[in-house]
Amino acid sequence: MKPVLWTFTAVLLIAALVLIVISNFSVYHIVSTSNLSIMVHERMLLNISNETGIFKVNVIEAPKDTLVILLSGENYQKFLMNEQVSSAPVLKIDGKREFFGEFEDCLVILVNPYVKGGFVEIEVSRYVEKFPYAYLAIPGYFLFIISMGLLFQLVKHTLRSRSKNFI
CATH class of the missing domain: 1.10.287 (Helix Hairpins)
Incomplete structure (x- = not known):
């Protein structure tokens, strides 16, 4: 026995x-999707409402010299103080074009053209995590x-x- x-x-x-x-185990469900289409000539900040905290940001179209930098919380405060970004995700049209992640405090998209700027289109999707x-x-x-x-x-x-x- x-x-x-x-x-x-x-x-x-x-x-x-x-x-x-x-x-x-968790599953991510999409809550909303929006496209941001803007003409950029100089550095721009786009403040995105943070209802769920989980975002997917996709650069659809942008000039080759334009950087799309995702700032949240601490990185955004550092940027406001000395205009330097250290560890934020950077998206480029000829490099990494998509980022999926959690942004606790806020999500601010910094569009930074180096030379002349141009038309930028960004898709922002909000997700919610369910168990x-x-x-x-x-x-x-x-x-x-x-x-x-x-x-x-x-x-x-x-x-x-x-x-x-x-x-």
């Missing part, structure tokens, strides 16, 4: 861990507690039986 209890406890523990891991399997965490944690209790009882019983055999 002992191996059956150990096997049952192991299966229970694995099932609990699988349920807990699955409950953490469709989150309810599986409840039975997962319940099974985890039961399996750990069984495991401790089995270990305790095994140690007691070994100590009796030595005496």
Whole structure:
């Protein structure tokens, strides 16, 4: 009967861990999409409303010398103080054109033409993160507690039986 209890406890523990891991899977759903079409001659700041905090920014069209820099929170404050950007994502028409990420405080798009500027078109999509399997965490944690209790009882019983055999 002992191996059956150990096997049952192991299966229970694995099932609990699988349920807990699955409950953490997330899915991103698009909330809204908007296109920003602007004529840029000098540096421009575009302030985007931050309802969900998760954005995908795609540069559709821009002159080759134009940089699109995504600023949020701390980077935006640094830019306002000394007009330098250190670690913000940079999008270019001839390089990385798309960025998907989370912006906690705000999202400000800095369009920076080097030479002459021109027409810039940017697509901004807002996403929301959902956890469709989150309810599986409840039975997962319940099974985890039961399996750990069984495991401790089995270990305790095994140690007691070994100590009796030595005496």
